[in-house]
Amino acid sequence: MRRKRDAQAEAETRKDAPLRSDAQRNRERILEVALAELTRSADAPLSAIAKKAGVGQGTFYRNFPNREALVLEVYRYEVQQVADTAAQLLATRAPDRALREWMDRLAQYAMAKAGLADAMRRATCSRGSLAGLGHAPLTSAITLLLAANEEAGTVRPGVTPDDFLLAIAGLWQIDPHSDWQARAARLLDLVMDGLRAGARQR
Amino acid sequence: MRRKRDAQAEAETRKDAPLRSDAQRNRERILEVALAELTRSADAPLSAIAKKAGVGQGTFYRNFPNREALVLEVYRYEVQQVADTAAQLLATRAPDRALREWMDRLAQYAMAKAGLADAMRRATCSRGSLAGLGHAPLTSAITLLLAANEEAGTVRPGVTPDDFLLAIAGLWQIDPHSDWQARAARLLDLVMDGLRAGARQR
DNA sequence: ACCTGAACACCGTTCAAGT
DNA sequence: ACCTGAACACCGTTCAAGT
Secondary structure, eight states: OHHHHHHHHHHHHOTTOOOOHHHHHHHHHHHHHHHHHHHHOTTOOHHHHHHHHTOOHHHHHHHOSSHHHHHHHHHHHHHHHHHTHHHHHHHHSOHHHHHHHHHHHHHHHHHHTHHHHHHHHHHHHTTGGGHHHHHHHHHHHHHHHHHHHHHHTSSOTTOOHHHHHHHTGGGGGSOSSSOHHHHHHHHHHHHHHHHHTTOSOO | OHHHHHHHHHHHHOSSOOOOHHHHHHHHHHHHHHHHHHHHOTTOOHHHHHHHHTOOHHHHHHHOSSHHHHHHHHHHHHHHHHHTHHHHHHHHSOHHHHHHHHHHHHHHHHHHTHHHHHHHHHHHHTTGGGHHHHHHHHHHHHHHHHHHHHHHTSSOTTOOHHHHHHHTGGGGGSOSSSOHHHHHHHHHHHHHHHHHTTOSOO
16 A cells, blocks of 8 residues: 555656656756746746747646746756866867866856846745755866866865855856946956965966 | 027926925925835835825826936935945054955845845846946945055055946955855955055055 | 826736647 | 636735725
8 A cells, every 4th residue: 555655656756757758848948948038038928938938838837847947957058068068178288278268158158048047036036045056066066177177286275166166156247238348358367376375387 | 589598498407406395395205205115015006105105106106207207316315325434444543454345335225125225236237337427426436445545555556436336346246145245255255455556566 | 396006018927728 | 627717815016085
């Protein structure tokens, strides 16, 4: 008896249960449209996204129970793309060059997807530190970069990914219009100096 | 003729035109309630604020044409309070101690008014860099602090208030629950190190 | 000159009815 | 099992009617 109920519960919450192919297509279309719309405007109406994706409201809510869930999924996927470039940079450059170039790419990303980042902040800010969840994919990339630099003596020991993320938080506050390149560069220079302070190598 | 029209236009847009005393009271009550409600929850309904302040919807909108206007006014007043403490700190401490303690106070403020800060971000993020407007009162305080430190050789020359604000942007991203004290301290230490790098005195 | 509150528009979310 | 779209709830904003 107990077994049967457990099995049922498991089947119900199974994330990788195969979706019917039309459902699968719907989900992908929603994500695709959502990326475009949210990037353009952080407060794009969900109803507009559903309509552009060619699905009913109900279908939309079947896939994403609320705005937060949708934004989180879109955001995480995009952030993952940037995170994945860290390993490649580390393989082809000196650790401190790799770190700095990775940050530049992150800045470029933050500017290109400013609308999406705003949507992320708004969807999550209300419920405490859910913002952290969006950055989760970045953490392992940052860990990699920091470890390499620490070993090379170009960053002081003991800096955590959390420290790093807080230090570069200003990136997401820069207006994508105006001269964001200069402002971002000055911020990142300052952060690099802060990270270097107290390192072996000077 | 021309004169008359100009005079009329001036009178209409005059900011310091004396308000009728009941209107004045209404405005103050709205601000008072808004501070309390927005601090508690960033998305407090405006209608609830109007009701708690004991005014009709129309009166509310006569004073604040939209959510943004209200949030901006509340936020700026509160931020001003912190900004004003900079001069006093500079008069009683060494420049670098004053700078650091001022940042600590800013952190305390950011945590206490986290809801208000969220409201500010949401109201402004949509329209580009309006966020800058909210921080305007901080700029002069920061200019003062940076100048004193530059002269004392404890901060490298050329750092602008904008650089500084971007560097500490992480403060507003820290969750007021959990151990914000530790996280804020680590961030501010890092920023101080970054500011010191390249200064005369080491 | 200023206030009130009903009315309107818009958006997120739900749900009964379909296939 | 999944979809649709009308219906509902909620909130921001406006405006005709009052004092």
